Amino acid sequence: MTSATYDFIVVGGGPSGSALAAGLAHSAKRPKVLLLEAGGTNEDRNLRVDGQRWLTFQNKAMNWGYKTTPQAHCNNRELDYSRGKGLGGSSAINFGVYSVGARDDYDEWARIVGDDAFRWDKIQPRFKSLETFHGDLPPGIDSKYAAPKPENHGTSGPLHVGYAGEWEDDVCPMLDLFEEAGFPLNPDHNSGNPIGMSVLINSSNRGLRSTANDLLTPAPDNLTIITSSPVQRVILEGNRAVGVESNGQMYRAEKEVILSAGALDSPRLLMHSGIGPRNQLEQYGLPVVKDVAAVGQGLRDHMFCSLVYTRKKGDTARASFYGVPEKMDEALEQWKRDGTGPWSKFACEMGVGWFKLDKLVASDEFKALPPEERDYLTRETVPHYELVTHFPVHWFIPDFPQDSLDYSCLAILLYNAQSRGEATLQSADPNEPLRFDPKFLSTSFDRRAAVESLRDALRFAEYEGYARNNVAMLAGPQGDSDEELLAYWRQNISSSWHMTGTVKMGKPSEVDAVVDSNFKVMGIENLRVADMGVVPVLASCHTQAVAYVTGMTCAEKLIAEYGLA
Structure with a gap:
């Protein structure tokens, strides 16, 4: 397995990950930042027709195509649980409400x-x-x-x-x-x-959609963006994150790994790295590095x-x-x-x-x-x-x-909504999605x-x-x-695709908290999560804006902590 080394590795090119990677890369000390995105570049301008923003999610190359489990209180219907794939993440396929x-x-x-x-x-x-x-x-x-x-x-x-x-x-x-x-x-x-x-x-102007990809364009020379690179797991040495694995390639982080794969996929990456509910990890033969029952719990949505x-x-x-x-x-x-x-x-x-x-x-x-x-x-x-x-x-x-x-x-x-759903393991294969039950x-x-x-x-x-x-x-x-x-x-009923809260931020004493207010995964060094999964409120809006500001806030905290200003 070959490896390359960066200061920071950000996993996921949606609003949170793009805001985070751009914030770090543009800081005064210009650290080496790697942004890994599972999907493609989404660079075709014709994908951004303002009036067609209602149809883009049907593009299978740009959508993970997730579904919920049959919803017990909604006539046992499986519901669309679309998530964006490629640079821009869900901002490239959402309905453009800002x-x-x-x-x-x-x-x-x-x-x-x-x-x-x-x-x-x-x-x-x-x-x-x-x-x-x-x-x-x-x-x-x-x-x-x-x-x-x-x-x-x-x-x-x-x-x-x-x-x-x-x-x-x-x-x-x-x-x-x-x-x-x-x-x-x-x-x-x-x-x-x-x-x-x-x-x-709208997140658009003059007939053209604006997506998280705009935060990365043009990319400074200290920001490396690699697409078509789904991450399977975080590489840990003891309780310390040192990098990530993507399709047999290892990327090392001198300072931090930050997961910004979204409320449905950051829990998957944590679990396949050995951080999650012990009973689920053991059921699928995954190593238990840290038993964290709250990973994947607390799913909320509009x-x-x-x-x-x-x-x-x-x-x-x-x-x-x-x-x-x-x-x-x-x-x-x-x-x-x-x-x-x-x-x-x-x-x-x-x-x-x-x-x-x-x-x-x-x-x-x-x-x-x-x-x-x-x-x-x-x-x-x-x-x-x-x-x-x-x-x-x-x-x-x-x-x-x-x-x-x-x-x-x-x-x-x-x-x-007061219901709390969950995202749970259903396979030992790290490329398989979790099982999503929002309990609507x-x-x-x-x-x-x-x-x-x-x-x-x-x-x-x-x-x-x-x-x-x-x-x-x-x-x-x-x-x-x-x-x-x-x-x-x-x-x-349909999901509004505003999934939140599966890697909840909270105080260290709280059993339902996975990360602290500095986005750090508690009990693991040099690993953070910054996306809608950490947000502890179901905000009163269409949540792309919250995702952007979550990444920006994490970047600010990292810049201050590492003296990058």
Whole structure:
């Protein structure tokens, strides 16, 4: 087995790993950094068409294609558990929502782990340094729909985020209807307080998606990036990490190995390195270097379902685009020329809102939660569910009727689920994925939250100003009873692909903690984990932003510890 030596080895080229590797490589002392990515380069510009971001996950070369186990509380359905493969990770296949969550999320993170580095006032400057924010609105759009304050956004980061250059005609009228129906407008969901109805900030600009790969381009000469190199295990000498093995090649780290393979794959790498639950390791004949029962436990996720209505002719313009293949082909040629046209318009801008549920807080299920959780869920900026308009659901419903492309879709995302799932070994082969069981809807609180969030979304769907243009319901519950609303969730639930918490960060005394607040795997020297697996809160957002800031925070801590500034 041949070997090469670096100062730091980062495993995984998604948002966390890219932010971490770039942060280390650009530090003043310029350490030698190796970034190993299991997938390819994802360098084809045509993979970044803004309006096709809803389809990229179907590209099998860019998706690990994971599934959940049959979900006991969701009619035993196996659910899609997509994870991005290749540089950019899941940011290359996600739906391009760029939301940073609630300031209270980060203050709660800091409280849980006992480290002020995760407080909002420390995290927000990292978000600002990450982004170049494009806040211009299209001509004729009133600032009442979006009025971001400059102090909440960055101007010189590698990730380009902002509003689409052109909006579908019914976006603003839809926002007006939300306001009329009692859902207040929020001028900027990335201010630290997402509560209210906003215009979506996208991880794209001028028709082009921005992914974690942008943090690595151009790569400095002290950063080596090797693709198509899945890592099988961390190489340990006693309780000290000294490198990694990838397809028979050994790479040595003089200083640290950092796993950023994501909440579903970092636990796998730890287990196949002998760090994990003893009973699982012994079952598959793996050596037990350190018995850590919490590895792979604590899996959390957001989940969603959708309401779909066909609309009166002329209410939307979607059928005139999505229903005419020749127009879509022409539009793609236009996009290739200059990034404009329908592929930078349709499903590129949408309404997005985060809301609280008084009925949920008043419920017996809420009152039965631990005091710390009740306190967190009642803080000013923490929402209980999310609503998204203009979701292009016709790509997700099998055999969607082509004569129904004039439709409106409302996606409802369930937040702060209390269920704790797990990722467990199912093979001694380090290239085989773990078994993923998020245990969706397995707690009474989650079932109550699902019912109340869907009921609140229906409050808008049944509002006269919206409902009068509905022709028929294509997808929705049979009635409005608790039982009917819950039945609809069970049959239509999907993961939001926001997997979190399987290598949880916490205080050294806590049995469910795997890493400390410096991202160090407790009991193992020179090994850290920095990805969504360590995050101890299920943040109130689409979690790519949290993944980026997790990698950035780890880089900051390493730079300080090793004097790299």
